Amino acid sequence: MKKDNVVKINKPETFIEDPLTEILRQGARSLLAQALEVEIETVLNQYEDLKDQRGYQRVVRNGYMPERQIQTGIGPVSVEAPRIRDRTPHQSERISSVQPYCHLICGRLRAWNN
Numbered sequence: 001m002k003k004d005n006v007v008k009i010n011k012p013e014t015f016i017e018d019p020l021t022e023i024l025r026q027g028a029r030s031l032l033a034q035a036l037e038v039e040i041e042t043v044l045n046q047y048e049d050l051k052d053q054r055g056y057q058r059v060v061r062n063g064y065m066p067e068r069q070i071q072t073g074i075g076p077v078s079v080e081a082p083r084i085r086d087r088t089p090h091q092s093e094r095i096s097s098v099q100p101y102c103h104l105i106c107g108r109l110r111a112w113n114n
Helices: 019-046 098-113
Strands: 059-064 068-072 075-079 082-086
Touching: 019 059, 019 068, 019 075, 019 082
Parallel strands: none
Antiparallel strands: 059 082, 068 075
C-alpha cells in the first residue's frame, strides 16, 4: 500500500482574485518569510561560537534560494527562503547538522510547492 501525503485541492482554478485575497496572500508570504528567518537565526546562534582558522564565523548566511510558488488554500504564494552555509573547506570537517538543516528548509518549500 502506497502512502500519499498529497492533499487534493478542490477546484484550484476557482481562486478569487480580489483585493482581500491579495492582502491575505501578502500576510501569508510575510508570515512564512518571518518563520524561515527565525529558523535560520536559531541555527546561526547555535553555531556562532565556531570560528575558522582566520577567526571568522564558520556558519554564515548565504543569501536566498530562488523564489518558489507555494500552493495554499487561498492560491499560490511566492516565498524566498534564506540560506546558510558552513565555510569549512573540507567536507569531512563540516558540521553534520548544518547542511541537512539547509536541505530541510528547501525540502519544506518543495513539499509546499508540490
